Amino acid sequence: MPDEASPLAIARLDAAGRLIDAEPLLSALNSRAGGRIGAPLAVPGIAALASLSHRLGIHISRAVVAADGETELDLWVRAGPDRGGVRLEVSGWRPRAAWRPATDPDRERDFFRTYAELRWETDASLRLTFVSPDAGAHYGFDPRTMLGQPLTRLFALAQDMEGQLPILSAVSARARFDGQRAEVRGTGQWVQLEARPRSDPAGRFAGFVGAAHGAAGGAPAVARGTAAPASIPQLAFPPGFARRLERALQGPLARIIAAAEAIADAESDAPVHADYVGYAADIAGAGRHLLALVEDLADLQSAEQAALATASEAVDLADVARRAAALLAIRASDAGIAIAPPPAQAMLRVTGDFRRVLQVLVNLIGNAVRYSPSGGTVRITLEQEDGIGRVVIADQGKGIPARDHERIFEKFARLDPAEPGGSGLGLYIARRLARAMGGDLTVESAPAMGARFLLSLPLRD
Numbered sequence: 001m002p003d004e005a006s007p008l009a010i011a012r013l014d015a016a017g018r019l020i021d022a023e024p025l026l027s028a029l030n031s032r033a034g035g036r037i038g039a040p041l042a043v044p045g046i047a048a049l050a051s052l053s054h055r056l057g058i059h060i061s062r063a064v065v066a067a068d069g070e071t072e073l074d075l076w077v078r079a080g081p082d083r084g085g086v087r088l089e090v091s092g093w094r095p096r097a098a099w100r101p102a103t104d105p106d107r108e109r110d111f112f113r114t115y116a117e118l119r120w121e122t123d124a125s126l127r128l129t130f131v132s133p134d135a136g137a138h139y140g141f142d143p144r145t146m147l148g149q150p151l152t153r154l155f156a157l158a159q160d161m162e163g164q165l166p167i168l169s170a171v172s173a174r175a176r177f178d179g180q181r182a183e184v185r186g187t188g189q190w191v192q193l194e195a196r197p198r199s200d201p202a203g204r205f206a207g208f209v210g211a212a213h214g215a216a217g218g219a220p221a222v223a224r225g226t227a228a229p230a231s232i233p234q235l236a237f238p239p240g241f242a243r244r245l246e247r248a249l250q251g252p253l254a255r256i257i258a259a260a261e262a263i264a265d266a267e268s269d270a271p272v273h274a275d276y277v278g279y280a281a282d283i284a285g286a287g288r289h290l291l292a293l294v295e296d297l298a299d300l301q302s303a304e305q306a307a308l309a310t311a312s313e314a315v316d317l318a319d320v321a322r323r324a325a326a327l328l329a330i331r332a333s334d335a336g337i338a339i340a341p342p343p344a345q346a347m348l349r350v351t352g353d354f355r356r357v358l359q360v361l362v363n364l365i366g367n368a369v370r371y372s373p374s375g376g377t378v379r380i381t382l383e384q385e386d387g388i389g390r391v392v393i394a395d396q397g398k399g400i401p402a403r404d405h406e407r408i409f410e411k412f413a414r415l416d417p418a419e420p421g422g423s424g425l426g427l428y429i430a431r432r433l434a435r436a437m438g439g440d441l442t443v444e445s446a447p448a449m450g451a452r453f454l455l456s457l458p459l460r461d
Contacts, residue, residue, distance in 0.1 A: 007093055013050050014085040026090050044168045046077050050086045053079035065173045070204055072096040118212035124205050126151045139184050155182035174205045310436045311353040314460050317391045318346040321380045324361035328369060336374035348382045350389040350457035352437040360430045364393040364453045371397035393453045400445040
Protein backbone atom coordinates (compact mmCIF):
# COMPACT_ATOMS: atom_id res chain seq x y z
CA MET A 1 0.00 0.00 0.00
CA PRO A 2 1.17 3.59 -0.61
CA ASP A 3 3.03 5.56 2.00
CA GLU A 4 1.36 8.93 2.58
CA ALA A 5 4.74 10.50 3.35
CA SER A 6 6.33 9.33 0.11
CA PRO A 7 6.44 11.56 -2.97
CA LEU A 8 3.79 11.14 -5.64
CA ALA A 9 4.69 11.35 -9.34
CA ILE A 10 1.97 11.61 -11.99
CA ALA A 11 2.24 10.78 -15.69
CA ARG A 12 -0.05 10.34 -18.69
CA LEU A 13 0.22 7.81 -21.51
CA ASP A 14 -1.63 7.76 -24.81
CA ALA A 15 -3.66 4.79 -26.09
CA ALA A 16 -0.51 3.19 -27.53
CA GLY A 17 1.38 3.36 -24.23
CA ARG A 18 3.56 6.32 -25.26
CA LEU A 19 4.54 8.80 -22.57
CA ILE A 20 2.79 12.17 -23.01
CA ASP A 21 4.10 13.91 -19.89
CA ALA A 22 5.47 12.99 -16.49
CA GLU A 23 6.49 14.72 -13.28
CA PRO A 24 10.26 14.90 -12.66
CA LEU A 25 10.68 11.87 -10.40
CA LEU A 26 8.99 9.46 -12.82
CA SER A 27 10.40 11.19 -15.89
CA ALA A 28 13.95 10.74 -14.57
CA LEU A 29 13.37 7.03 -13.82
CA ASN A 30 11.99 6.52 -17.31
CA SER A 31 14.95 8.35 -18.85
CA ARG A 32 17.46 6.22 -16.95
CA ALA A 33 15.64 3.16 -18.33
CA GLY A 34 16.16 4.46 -21.87
CA GLY A 35 12.76 6.08 -22.42
CA ARG A 36 11.69 9.57 -23.44
CA ILE A 37 8.60 11.69 -24.03
CA GLY A 38 6.71 10.43 -27.08
CA ALA A 39 8.12 6.89 -26.81
CA PRO A 40 6.65 3.82 -25.03
CA LEU A 41 7.15 3.87 -21.26
CA ALA A 42 10.49 2.14 -20.60
CA VAL A 43 9.81 0.83 -17.07
CA PRO A 44 8.37 -2.67 -17.77
CA GLY A 45 6.35 -3.22 -14.60
CA ILE A 46 4.62 0.16 -14.80
CA ALA A 47 4.07 -0.17 -18.55
CA ALA A 48 2.45 -3.61 -18.11
CA LEU A 49 0.07 -2.27 -15.44
CA ALA A 50 -0.88 0.70 -17.65
CA SER A 51 -1.55 -1.62 -20.58
CA LEU A 52 -3.81 -3.85 -18.47
CA SER A 53 -5.75 -0.86 -17.11
CA HIS A 54 -6.30 0.51 -20.62
CA ARG A 55 -7.37 -2.84 -22.05
CA LEU A 56 -9.91 -3.51 -19.25
CA GLY A 57 -11.02 0.11 -18.95
CA ILE A 58 -10.73 0.09 -15.14
CA HIS A 59 -8.52 1.53 -12.39
CA ILE A 60 -5.89 -0.85 -11.02
CA SER A 61 -3.49 -0.38 -8.09
CA ARG A 62 -0.64 -2.67 -7.15
CA ALA A 63 2.98 -2.88 -6.02
CA VAL A 64 5.69 -2.78 -8.69
CA VAL A 65 9.43 -3.38 -8.39
CA ALA A 66 11.44 -1.21 -10.80
CA ALA A 67 15.13 -1.46 -11.62
CA ASP A 68 17.02 1.82 -11.36
CA GLY A 69 20.62 1.25 -12.40
CA GLU A 70 22.12 -1.19 -9.90
CA THR A 71 19.39 -0.57 -7.32
CA GLU A 72 15.72 -1.46 -7.17
CA LEU A 73 12.71 0.57 -6.07
CA ASP A 74 9.52 -0.60 -4.39
CA LEU A 75 6.74 1.46 -5.96
CA TRP A 76 2.98 1.65 -5.57
CA VAL A 77 1.33 2.34 -8.92
CA ARG A 78 -2.26 3.35 -9.60
CA ALA A 79 -3.33 3.32 -13.26
CA GLY A 80 -6.68 4.34 -14.71
CA PRO A 81 -8.34 5.41 -17.97
CA ASP A 82 -7.96 9.10 -18.76
CA ARG A 83 -8.94 10.97 -21.95
CA GLY A 84 -8.43 7.96 -24.20
CA GLY A 85 -5.14 7.00 -22.56
CA VAL A 86 -3.94 6.17 -19.03
CA ARG A 87 -3.12 8.32 -16.00
CA LEU A 88 -0.43 6.98 -13.67
CA GLU A 89 0.12 7.86 -10.02
CA VAL A 90 3.37 6.44 -8.66
CA SER A 91 4.28 6.58 -4.97
CA GLY A 92 6.49 4.62 -2.58
CA TRP A 93 9.94 5.16 -4.09
CA ARG A 94 11.63 3.03 -1.44
CA PRO A 95 15.01 1.43 -2.29
CA ARG A 96 14.89 -2.36 -1.98
CA ALA A 97 17.46 -4.32 0.00
CA ALA A 98 20.24 -5.80 -2.14
CA TRP A 99 19.94 -9.38 -3.35
CA ARG A 100 21.79 -11.96 -1.30
CA PRO A 101 24.47 -13.80 -3.24
CA ALA A 102 23.76 -17.42 -4.04
CA THR A 103 25.43 -19.85 -1.70
CA ASP A 104 25.91 -22.45 -4.43
CA PRO A 105 26.54 -21.04 -7.94
CA ASP A 106 25.89 -24.43 -9.58
CA ARG A 107 22.70 -25.28 -7.73
CA GLU A 108 20.29 -23.65 -10.21
CA ARG A 109 22.12 -25.09 -13.22
CA ASP A 110 21.91 -28.58 -11.69
CA PHE A 111 18.17 -28.12 -11.07
CA PHE A 112 17.49 -27.69 -14.78
CA ARG A 113 20.14 -30.13 -16.04
CA THR A 114 18.25 -33.19 -14.86
CA TYR A 115 15.20 -32.74 -17.09
CA ALA A 116 15.53 -29.82 -19.52
CA GLU A 117 15.52 -30.41 -23.27
CA LEU A 118 17.40 -27.16 -23.85
CA ARG A 119 19.37 -25.35 -21.15
CA TRP A 120 20.49 -21.74 -21.44
CA GLU A 121 22.00 -18.97 -19.36
CA THR A 122 22.26 -15.21 -19.84
CA ASP A 123 24.14 -12.29 -18.37
CA ALA A 124 22.43 -9.24 -16.85
CA SER A 125 21.86 -7.83 -20.36
CA LEU A 126 20.03 -11.02 -21.39
CA ARG A 127 22.82 -12.08 -23.75
CA LEU A 128 23.40 -15.80 -23.94
CA THR A 129 26.45 -17.08 -22.07
CA PHE A 130 25.62 -20.78 -22.27
CA VAL A 131 23.46 -23.01 -24.52
CA SER A 132 23.49 -26.76 -23.91
CA PRO A 133 25.65 -28.43 -26.63
CA ASP A 134 23.20 -31.31 -27.18
CA ALA A 135 20.41 -28.86 -28.05
CA GLY A 136 21.92 -28.28 -31.49
CA ALA A 137 21.29 -31.82 -32.65
CA HIS A 138 17.74 -31.81 -31.29
CA TYR A 139 16.67 -28.46 -32.76
CA GLY A 140 18.97 -28.18 -35.76
CA PHE A 141 21.17 -25.16 -34.95
CA ASP A 142 24.75 -24.56 -33.86
CA PRO A 143 24.76 -23.56 -30.14
CA ARG A 144 28.17 -21.91 -30.49
CA THR A 145 26.77 -19.26 -32.84
CA MET A 146 24.29 -18.21 -30.15
CA LEU A 147 26.86 -17.26 -27.50
CA GLY A 148 26.98 -13.52 -26.94
CA GLN A 149 23.71 -13.03 -28.84
CA PRO A 150 20.50 -11.65 -27.26
CA LEU A 151 18.14 -14.27 -25.89
CA THR A 152 15.62 -13.21 -28.52
CA ARG A 153 18.01 -14.29 -31.28
CA LEU A 154 17.42 -17.88 -30.14
CA PHE A 155 13.76 -17.58 -29.08
CA ALA A 156 10.87 -15.66 -30.66
CA LEU A 157 8.76 -14.80 -27.62
CA ALA A 158 4.95 -15.02 -27.74
CA GLN A 159 2.38 -13.17 -25.62
CA ASP A 160 0.22 -15.01 -23.11
CA MET A 161 -3.61 -14.88 -22.91
CA GLU A 162 -3.37 -11.48 -21.21
CA GLY A 163 -1.24 -10.08 -24.02
CA GLN A 164 1.82 -9.99 -21.75
CA LEU A 165 5.32 -11.47 -21.89
CA PRO A 166 6.04 -13.23 -18.55
CA ILE A 167 9.78 -12.70 -19.04
CA LEU A 168 9.38 -8.90 -18.98
CA SER A 169 7.77 -8.91 -15.53
CA ALA A 170 10.50 -11.26 -14.31
CA VAL A 171 13.26 -8.99 -15.62
CA SER A 172 11.65 -6.02 -13.87
CA ALA A 173 11.25 -7.85 -10.56
CA ARG A 174 14.46 -9.94 -10.85
CA ALA A 175 12.23 -12.94 -10.22
CA ARG A 176 11.70 -16.45 -11.47
CA PHE A 177 9.30 -16.97 -14.37
CA ASP A 178 7.72 -19.88 -16.20
CA GLY A 179 5.10 -20.40 -18.90
CA GLN A 180 6.83 -18.09 -21.39
CA ARG A 181 5.82 -19.53 -24.77
CA ALA A 182 8.42 -19.16 -27.53
CA GLU A 183 9.46 -20.52 -30.91
CA VAL A 184 13.02 -21.70 -31.45
CA ARG A 185 13.90 -19.42 -34.35
CA GLY A 186 14.29 -21.03 -37.73
CA THR A 187 12.96 -24.41 -36.57
CA GLY A 188 9.19 -23.97 -36.27
CA GLN A 189 9.31 -25.74 -32.89
CA TRP A 190 7.48 -24.26 -29.91
CA VAL A 191 8.72 -24.50 -26.32
CA GLN A 192 7.88 -23.26 -22.84
CA LEU A 193 10.62 -21.26 -21.11
CA GLU A 194 11.30 -21.06 -17.41
CA ALA A 195 14.22 -19.50 -15.56
CA ARG A 196 15.58 -18.44 -12.20
CA PRO A 197 17.49 -15.22 -11.58
CA ARG A 198 21.09 -15.44 -10.38
CA SER A 199 23.26 -12.96 -8.52
CA ASP A 200 26.91 -12.00 -8.66
CA PRO A 201 29.15 -12.05 -5.55
CA ALA A 202 28.04 -8.48 -4.74
CA GLY A 203 24.41 -9.55 -4.73
CA ARG A 204 23.52 -7.78 -7.97
CA PHE A 205 21.36 -9.28 -10.70
CA ALA A 206 23.60 -11.29 -13.03
CA GLY A 207 21.13 -12.83 -15.47
CA PHE A 208 19.03 -15.97 -15.71
CA VAL A 209 19.61 -19.72 -15.61
CA GLY A 210 16.87 -21.26 -17.68
CA ALA A 211 15.43 -24.18 -19.56
CA ALA A 212 13.09 -24.92 -22.46
CA HIS A 213 10.52 -27.71 -22.40
CA GLY A 214 7.76 -29.18 -24.47
CA ALA A 215 9.16 -29.13 -28.01
CA ALA A 216 9.06 -32.88 -28.53
CA GLY A 217 5.42 -33.34 -27.63
CA GLY A 218 4.18 -29.79 -27.90
CA ALA A 219 1.67 -28.12 -30.16
CA PRO A 220 2.15 -28.33 -33.92
CA ALA A 221 4.37 -25.60 -35.29
CA VAL A 222 2.61 -22.48 -36.52
CA ALA A 223 4.55 -20.07 -38.68
CA ARG A 224 4.66 -16.52 -37.36
CA GLY A 225 2.11 -14.25 -38.96
CA THR A 226 -0.09 -17.12 -40.21
CA ALA A 227 -3.24 -18.72 -38.89
CA ALA A 228 -3.17 -22.07 -37.14
CA PRO A 229 -3.90 -25.05 -39.41
CA ALA A 230 -7.52 -26.20 -39.35
CA SER A 231 -6.37 -29.63 -38.17
CA ILE A 232 -5.38 -28.29 -34.75
CA PRO A 233 -8.23 -29.33 -32.43
CA GLN A 234 -10.17 -26.56 -30.73
CA LEU A 235 -10.53 -26.50 -26.96
CA ALA A 236 -13.78 -28.28 -26.06
CA PHE A 237 -15.70 -28.46 -22.79
CA PRO A 238 -18.27 -31.03 -21.65
CA PRO A 239 -21.92 -30.06 -22.18
CA GLY A 240 -23.08 -27.65 -19.48
CA PHE A 241 -19.55 -26.91 -18.26
CA ALA A 242 -19.78 -23.16 -18.81
CA ARG A 243 -23.15 -22.91 -17.07
CA ARG A 244 -21.79 -24.87 -14.10
CA LEU A 245 -18.78 -22.55 -14.04
CA GLU A 246 -21.12 -19.54 -14.11
CA ARG A 247 -23.19 -20.88 -11.20
CA ALA A 248 -20.05 -21.66 -9.20
CA LEU A 249 -18.50 -18.22 -9.67
CA GLN A 250 -21.49 -15.90 -9.95
CA GLY A 251 -22.36 -15.95 -6.25
CA PRO A 252 -18.82 -15.40 -4.88
CA LEU A 253 -18.07 -12.72 -7.48
CA ALA A 254 -21.33 -10.93 -6.76
CA ARG A 255 -20.53 -10.91 -3.03
CA ILE A 256 -17.02 -9.56 -3.71
CA ILE A 257 -18.44 -6.80 -5.92
CA ALA A 258 -21.14 -5.90 -3.39
CA ALA A 259 -18.66 -5.74 -0.50
CA ALA A 260 -16.19 -3.68 -2.51
CA GLU A 261 -18.89 -1.25 -3.65
CA ALA A 262 -20.08 -0.89 -0.04
CA ILE A 263 -16.56 0.13 1.00
CA ALA A 264 -16.20 2.45 -1.99
CA ASP A 265 -19.53 4.14 -1.16
CA ALA A 266 -18.69 4.47 2.54
CA GLU A 267 -16.29 7.39 2.10
CA SER A 268 -18.87 9.98 3.16
CA ASP A 269 -20.51 7.83 5.84
CA ALA A 270 -17.52 6.43 7.72
CA PRO A 271 -13.86 7.29 8.34
CA VAL A 272 -12.51 5.10 5.52
CA HIS A 273 -9.07 6.08 4.24
CA ALA A 274 -9.23 7.43 0.70
CA ASP A 275 -6.69 4.86 -0.48
CA TYR A 276 -8.92 2.00 0.68
CA VAL A 277 -11.88 3.55 -1.10
CA GLY A 278 -9.78 3.53 -4.28
CA TYR A 279 -8.71 -0.08 -3.78
CA ALA A 280 -12.31 -1.12 -3.23
CA ALA A 281 -13.37 0.59 -6.44
CA ASP A 282 -10.57 -1.26 -8.28
CA ILE A 283 -11.75 -4.60 -6.86
CA ALA A 284 -15.37 -3.90 -7.80
CA GLY A 285 -14.41 -2.92 -11.35
CA ALA A 286 -12.24 -5.99 -11.86
CA GLY A 287 -14.95 -8.20 -10.35
CA ARG A 288 -17.59 -6.84 -12.72
CA HIS A 289 -15.28 -7.42 -15.67
CA LEU A 290 -14.60 -11.03 -14.60
CA LEU A 291 -18.28 -11.70 -13.96
CA ALA A 292 -19.17 -10.39 -17.42
CA LEU A 293 -16.54 -12.64 -18.97
CA VAL A 294 -17.87 -15.70 -17.12
CA GLU A 295 -21.39 -14.87 -18.32
CA ASP A 296 -20.12 -14.43 -21.89
CA LEU A 297 -18.42 -17.83 -21.80
CA ALA A 298 -21.62 -19.47 -20.56
CA ASP A 299 -23.63 -17.76 -23.30
CA LEU A 300 -21.02 -18.75 -25.87
CA GLN A 301 -21.32 -22.44 -25.06
CA SER A 302 -25.10 -22.22 -25.22
CA ALA A 303 -25.01 -20.31 -28.52
CA GLU A 304 -22.67 -22.81 -30.14
CA GLN A 305 -24.87 -25.82 -29.52
CA ALA A 306 -25.86 -27.45 -32.80
CA ALA A 307 -29.55 -27.07 -31.94
CA LEU A 308 -29.83 -23.88 -29.90
CA ALA A 309 -33.12 -24.02 -28.01
CA THR A 310 -35.22 -20.84 -28.02
CA ALA A 311 -38.86 -20.26 -27.20
CA SER A 312 -41.37 -19.32 -29.89
CA GLU A 313 -43.72 -16.83 -28.29
CA ALA A 314 -45.32 -13.47 -28.92
CA VAL A 315 -42.88 -10.67 -28.10
CA ASP A 316 -43.57 -6.93 -28.22
CA LEU A 317 -40.32 -5.46 -29.56
CA ALA A 318 -41.28 -1.97 -28.38
CA ASP A 319 -41.88 -3.18 -24.82
CA VAL A 320 -38.62 -5.18 -24.70
CA ALA A 321 -36.69 -2.20 -26.10
CA ARG A 322 -38.11 0.08 -23.39
CA ARG A 323 -37.15 -2.46 -20.71
CA ALA A 324 -33.61 -2.78 -22.07
CA ALA A 325 -33.24 1.01 -22.20
CA ALA A 326 -34.39 1.28 -18.57
CA LEU A 327 -31.80 -1.30 -17.49
CA LEU A 328 -29.02 0.81 -19.00
CA ALA A 329 -30.35 4.25 -18.05
CA ILE A 330 -28.01 4.77 -15.10
CA ARG A 331 -24.92 3.70 -17.04
CA ALA A 332 -25.88 6.03 -19.87
CA SER A 333 -26.55 8.93 -17.51
CA ASP A 334 -23.16 8.47 -15.84
CA ALA A 335 -21.55 8.68 -19.30
CA GLY A 336 -23.52 11.80 -20.23
CA ILE A 337 -25.52 9.96 -22.91
CA ALA A 338 -29.29 10.01 -23.49
CA ILE A 339 -31.31 6.97 -24.57
CA ALA A 340 -34.42 7.63 -26.67
CA PRO A 341 -36.62 4.48 -26.50
CA PRO A 342 -39.79 3.86 -28.50
CA PRO A 343 -42.76 5.91 -27.22
CA ALA A 344 -44.97 4.34 -24.55
CA GLN A 345 -47.84 3.74 -26.97
CA ALA A 346 -45.69 2.01 -29.61
CA MET A 347 -46.13 -1.74 -30.16
CA LEU A 348 -44.60 -4.22 -32.61
CA ARG A 349 -45.45 -7.92 -32.13
CA VAL A 350 -42.99 -10.50 -33.42
CA THR A 351 -42.29 -14.17 -32.79
CA GLY A 352 -39.24 -14.89 -30.66
CA ASP A 353 -37.92 -15.70 -27.19
CA PHE A 354 -38.58 -12.80 -24.78
CA ARG A 355 -35.54 -13.51 -22.61
CA ARG A 356 -33.21 -13.87 -25.60
CA VAL A 357 -34.55 -10.73 -27.30
CA LEU A 358 -33.94 -8.77 -24.10
CA GLN A 359 -30.41 -10.20 -23.89
CA VAL A 360 -29.64 -9.12 -27.46
CA LEU A 361 -31.05 -5.61 -26.99
CA VAL A 362 -29.17 -5.05 -23.71
CA ASN A 363 -25.97 -5.98 -25.53
CA LEU A 364 -26.69 -3.67 -28.48
CA ILE A 365 -27.76 -0.70 -26.37
CA GLY A 366 -24.81 -1.22 -24.01
CA ASN A 367 -22.43 -1.15 -26.97
CA ALA A 368 -24.09 2.01 -28.30
CA VAL A 369 -23.66 3.73 -24.94
CA ARG A 370 -20.02 2.61 -24.72
CA TYR A 371 -19.07 3.97 -28.13
CA SER A 372 -21.17 7.16 -28.18
CA PRO A 373 -19.54 10.49 -27.30
CA SER A 374 -20.57 12.30 -24.15
CA GLY A 375 -23.61 14.43 -24.89
CA GLY A 376 -24.79 12.04 -27.61
CA THR A 377 -28.06 10.15 -27.95
CA VAL A 378 -28.76 6.49 -28.56
CA ARG A 379 -32.01 6.22 -30.53
CA ILE A 380 -34.20 3.10 -30.60
CA THR A 381 -36.73 2.94 -33.42
CA LEU A 382 -39.10 0.35 -34.89
CA GLU A 383 -39.65 -0.74 -38.49
CA GLN A 384 -41.68 -3.40 -40.28
CA GLU A 385 -41.86 -4.65 -43.88
CA ASP A 386 -42.56 -7.86 -45.79
CA GLY A 387 -43.50 -9.89 -42.72
CA ILE A 388 -40.47 -8.77 -40.71
CA GLY A 389 -40.44 -6.64 -37.55
CA ARG A 390 -37.29 -4.74 -36.79
CA VAL A 391 -35.82 -2.78 -33.87
CA VAL A 392 -32.98 -0.40 -34.74
CA ILE A 393 -30.31 0.78 -32.29
CA ALA A 394 -28.56 3.89 -33.64
CA ASP A 395 -25.56 5.53 -31.99
CA GLN A 396 -23.43 8.59 -32.73
CA GLY A 397 -20.06 6.88 -32.44
CA LYS A 398 -17.15 6.89 -34.87
CA GLY A 399 -18.76 4.32 -37.17
CA ILE A 400 -17.61 1.04 -38.69
CA PRO A 401 -15.95 0.69 -42.12
CA ALA A 402 -17.86 -1.44 -44.64
CA ARG A 403 -15.04 -3.99 -44.76
CA ASP A 404 -15.64 -4.75 -41.06
CA HIS A 405 -19.44 -5.11 -41.16
CA GLU A 406 -19.22 -8.90 -41.07
CA ARG A 407 -16.01 -9.16 -39.07
CA ILE A 408 -17.57 -7.57 -35.97
CA PHE A 409 -19.89 -10.59 -35.69
CA GLU A 410 -17.00 -13.04 -35.55
CA LYS A 411 -16.02 -14.78 -32.33
CA PHE A 412 -13.64 -12.69 -30.15
CA ALA A 413 -13.64 -9.89 -32.75
CA ARG A 414 -12.29 -6.55 -31.52
CA LEU A 415 -11.74 -3.91 -34.23
CA ASP A 416 -9.47 -1.85 -31.99
CA PRO A 417 -7.83 -3.95 -29.21
CA ALA A 418 -6.49 -0.72 -27.66
CA GLU A 419 -10.03 0.40 -26.81
CA PRO A 420 -11.49 -0.68 -23.47
CA GLY A 421 -14.37 -3.05 -23.99
CA GLY A 422 -15.69 -6.54 -23.51
CA SER A 423 -14.59 -10.00 -24.54
CA GLY A 424 -15.41 -9.71 -28.25
CA LEU A 425 -18.18 -12.29 -27.83
CA GLY A 426 -21.26 -10.09 -27.45
CA LEU A 427 -22.14 -9.50 -31.11
CA TYR A 428 -21.21 -13.07 -32.08
CA ILE A 429 -23.61 -14.44 -29.46
CA ALA A 430 -26.30 -11.86 -30.31
CA ARG A 431 -26.35 -12.81 -34.01
CA ARG A 432 -26.41 -16.54 -33.15
CA LEU A 433 -29.43 -15.93 -30.91
CA ALA A 434 -31.20 -13.80 -33.51
CA ARG A 435 -30.80 -16.47 -36.18
CA ALA A 436 -31.88 -19.23 -33.78
CA MET A 437 -35.17 -17.31 -33.39
CA GLY A 438 -35.66 -17.20 -37.17
CA GLY A 439 -34.37 -13.64 -37.54
CA ASP A 440 -31.09 -11.87 -38.09
CA LEU A 441 -28.79 -9.16 -36.75
CA THR A 442 -27.10 -6.78 -39.21
CA VAL A 443 -25.34 -3.43 -39.18
CA GLU A 444 -25.43 -0.29 -41.31
CA SER A 445 -22.54 2.09 -40.73
CA ALA A 446 -19.79 4.21 -42.22
CA PRO A 447 -16.80 5.98 -40.64
CA ALA A 448 -17.75 9.15 -38.70
CA MET A 449 -21.47 8.38 -39.31
CA GLY A 450 -22.30 6.29 -36.26
CA ALA A 451 -23.78 2.80 -36.50
CA ARG A 452 -27.29 1.28 -36.84
CA PHE A 453 -27.74 -2.28 -35.56
CA LEU A 454 -30.91 -3.94 -36.84
CA LEU A 455 -32.49 -6.88 -35.03
CA SER A 456 -35.08 -8.50 -37.33
CA LEU A 457 -37.66 -11.12 -36.32
CA PRO A 458 -40.78 -12.59 -37.98
CA LEU A 459 -43.94 -10.55 -37.46
CA ARG A 460 -46.59 -12.17 -35.24
CA ASP A 461 -50.05 -12.57 -36.74
